[in-house]
Amino acid sequence: MTTTLQLRTLDAQPRHHAARxxxxxxxxxxxxxxxxxxxxPYAALLLVAGIVPTGYAVVKSLQNESETGFGGISSxxxxxxxxxxxxxFANVGLTLAIWLPLMLAVVVLLALLIDARPGRFGxxxxxxxxxxxxxxxxxxxxxxxxxxxxxxSPISFLWHGFGYRNLSEVAQPGNLPVILAAMLFFQGAGTxxxxxxxxxxxxxxxxxxxxxxxxxxxxxxxWRIKLPLIRPWLGYMTLLNVAYGFxxxxxPQVLSQVTHGMISPQxxxxxxxxxxxxxxxxxxxxxxxxxxxLVITLALGLLIVSRTRLFDDGR
Amino acid sequence: MSTAxxxxxxxxxxxxxxxxxxxxxxxxxALPGCAxxxxxxxxxxxxxxxxxxxxxxxxxxxxxxxxxxxxxxQVTTINGNVGSTELQQKFVLFNQAGKGWPDAIFFPSNDDIxxxxxxxxxxxxxxxxxxGDIIPEYPASVIAQCRIDGRVRCLRNDAAPDxxxxxxxxxxxxxxxxxxxxxxxxxxxxxxxxxHPGYLTGFLGDAYAPDRYLWASGCPTNERISEKQVRIELTxxxxxxxxxxxxxxxxxxxxxxxxxxxxxxxxxxxxxxxxPGAVWWGNFLFRDTWKVDPxxxxxxxxxxxxxxxxPTTSSEGGGLWGFSRHITGVQLQNTLTxxxxxxxxxxxxxxxxxxxxxxxxxxxxWLTKQRQAGYLAKFDTAAAAFVLASTIVxxxxxxxxxxxxxxxxxxxxxxxxxxxxxxRAWDTFGQRLTSEAxxxxxxVRAGP
Numbered sequence: 229m230t231t232t233l234q235l236r237t238l239d240a241q242p243r244h245h246a247a248r249x250x251x252x253x254x255x256x257x258x259x260x261x262x263x264x265x266x267x268x269p270y271a272a273l274l275l276v277a278g279i280v281p282t283g284y285a286v287v288k289s290l291q292n293e294s295e296t297g298f299g300g301i302s303s304x305x306x307x308x309x310x311x312x313x314x315x316x317f318a319n320v321g322l323t324l325a326i327w328l329p330l331m332l333a334v335v336v337l338l339a340l341l342i343d344a345r346p347g348r349f350g351x352x353x354x355x356x357x358x359x360x361x362x363x364x365x366x367x368x369x370x371x372x373x374x375x376x377x378x379x380x381s382p383i384s385f386l387w388h389g390f391g392y393r394n395l396s397e398v399a400q401p402g403n404l405p406v407i408l409a410a411m412l413f414f415q416g417a418g419t420x421x422x423x424x425x426x427x428x429x430x431x432x433x434x435x436x437x438x439x440x441x442x443x444x445x446x447x448x449x450x451w452r453i454k455l456p457l458i459r460p461w462l463g464y465m466t467l468l469n470v471a472y473g474f475x476x477x478x479x480p481q482v483l484s485q486v487t488h489g490m491i492s493p494q495x496x497x498x499x500x501x502x503x504x505x506x507x508x509x510x511x512x513x514x515x516x517x518x519x520x521x522l523v524i525t526l527a528l529g530l531l532i533v534s535r536t537r538l539f540d541d542g543r
Numbered sequence: 544m545s546t547a548x549x550x551x552x553x554x555x556x557x558x559x560x561x562x563x564x565x566x567x568x569x570x571x572x573a574l575p576g577c578a579x580x581x582x583x584x585x586x587x588x589x590x591x592x593x594x595x596x597x598x599x600x601x602x603x604x605x606x607x608x609x610x611x612x613x614x615x616x617q618v619t620t621i622n623g624n625v626g627s628t629e630l631q632q633k634f635v636l637f638n639q640a641g642k643g644w645p646d647a648i649f650f651p652s653n654d655d656i657x658x659x660x661x662x663x664x665x666x667x668x669x670x671x672x673x674x675g676d677i678i679p680e681y682p683a684s685v686i687a688q689c690r691i692d693g694r695v696r697c698l699r700n701d702a703a704p705d706x707x708x709x710x711x712x713x714x715x716x717x718x719x720x721x722x723x724x725x726x727x728x729x730x731x732x733x734x735x736x737x738x739h740p741g742y743l744t745g746f747l748g749d750a751y752a753p754d755r756y757l758w759a760s761g762c763p764t765n766e767r768i769s770e771k772q773v774r775i776e777l778t779x780x781x782x783x784x785x786x787x788x789x790x791x792x793x794x795x796x797x798x799x800x801x802x803x804x805x806x807x808x809x810x811x812x813x814x815x816x817x818x819p820g821a822v823w824w825g826n827f828l829f830r831d832t833w834k835v836d837p838x839x840x841x842x843x844x845x846x847x848x849x850x851x852x853x854p855t856t857s858s859e860g861g862g863l864w865g866f867s868r869h870i871t872g873v874q875l876q877n878t879l880t881x882x883x884x885x886x887x888x889x890x891x892x893x894x895x896x897x898x899x900x901x902x903x904x905x906x907x908x909w910l911t912k913q914r915q916a917g918y919l920a921k922f923d924t925a926a927a928a929f930v931l932a933s934t935i936v937x938x939x940x941x942x943x944x945x946x947x948x949x950x951x952x953x954x955x956x957x958x959x960x961x962x963x964x965x966x967r968a969w970d971t972f973g974q975r976l977t978s979e980a981x982x983x984x985x986x987v988r989a990g991p
Contacts, residue, residue, distance in 0.1 A: 488805060489953055490952055490953060490956050493949065505635075508983055
């Protein structure tokens, strides 16, 4: 018996997974035309908001500093030679190193727990876990500003325990990776619990039944059967979170303002690119930084896709 | 599992993708190469003018509207945070688009004039000719930073020189006299820290701290030699003397690592025994923000270094007005009328402005009005201190593309907040300041 899993892939075309052979020709062309019509708006937006800006950035990054002609890789050397270049990657790297394992471990655990308790209780807990993620970006961030301020926070005992008396002490640059990891975790964990739970729901009960009949414990079922089957989902989650984490901009930028400049305005790579574009007015260098970020996240993405076999056909 | 039709699908998919890529490539290369250079268009709207101000300056526009009801004014309120980069972002886009510039703008950060007058953005007009009659009425040291490469590119709104603020009531109780020199300031600070713990004699955490302490000492952090060259030399003895003084004050706990705009500054400000600070501290901080009781706070003449020949002081802010190069005709005339109003008209500068007017002839009327408000103690001494300070602001500290205050707040402030020694934080500050200047394309000279 083959198990086929319905994967929501990143390709535009729906995947054929039925065992029945499709009749060639008859009913095929109108279906294809309809498919093209459906993806046309997405393709148009992808072109305008994704492909064209990326192409523009690549072209821009190859210009010289005064933007009058070809500059080779001078913009890349300029931005890579910036004294903050490596720091910014260290900062996001540390944040990701705290956030991703935490995310993976807790989300998988919660999803498995919910899956083990189907019915009203499981559904209720799933809703509870989803709630923090329901707040959109900036609203969530404002909430966190209250949480982080010892004067107003409901968890002020925690801050007083550390000896912090005001927001500037809590949001010191040294604490920022942990704070950001916590913010991103609470913002995203709930949604992913729901997604993973959906994936777990797709595992046929007969498979789990036969495993239990073979003497598998609950732990065995979770570790040896459920986890490998939702590996593509885990890959998807890691892929999206790595992409978001590397492009972090909003949270450090606003935290810098509310702490009156205690966080460096170039804490993340994206902020450094922003500085090059709008303060130093060196657009080719800003473009070069964007391209570097793109290459890194693409490479990591390809690695994740291949390691988790994200786009494989089910077997 | 996957059936044969996949092949045919792939081929047309490939064709479609190739077409899309070709289209994208054509679009990219067909885009005009935006050189990003300064635009030289001038326009005349025929009358209406656009003004951008931060919230404390909105009353100026309202007063102008009342005084000149026949000039249509469109006003936009902008972010008043010192060190914000939002404004520069917008002007880059205006230059690329060739339109959108305001006719008059109040720059919330003084450093904004550096990019606004640079050859890349080149927004502010030379008003030396247009307003040549009123420029000489400004004290020379107040308008000095507007003289860039021989042209006058801005007008100072209010003079914000540093004086010595102190709590006259506390000093009376404790039997102290306000210090006249930095050396006396240090001795008295250490005494207060020892005898009256809990009281402060300075703030070190805000973006104005380097102005307050380093500029006052003559330490070269922003000495503009040309558009592409600056002098930064933190090993100069005028830098090391203030570094050592501050080190001793930090060790004694006499100064706070917080800044004057911090959320906890209000509680700290009420326990401020004395501090160097700008003229606008009186109304804006002591009276309105920290809500210190009236009749307590007063100001003495700025501190001077005992070894220096002449007394000098620093300046903290004092906003700059800039006017657009891209206008002509009636629009320009109306903008110049607005410029004259905000610079010289008592209906704004005396009645409504919270800072000491930069325009010389309006200083006494403003001071008279402040005396009537009756907030400061010993008003005559304070008034004399203000006027003196506005004439002795030290030269050699220009507005550059890099912001020294920003580098200070993300190097020194977190170090002090986490309890690190000041001397180590100072070294980091120096290195990063130099690196920051270089990243803007400045060549940094260390020698004279």
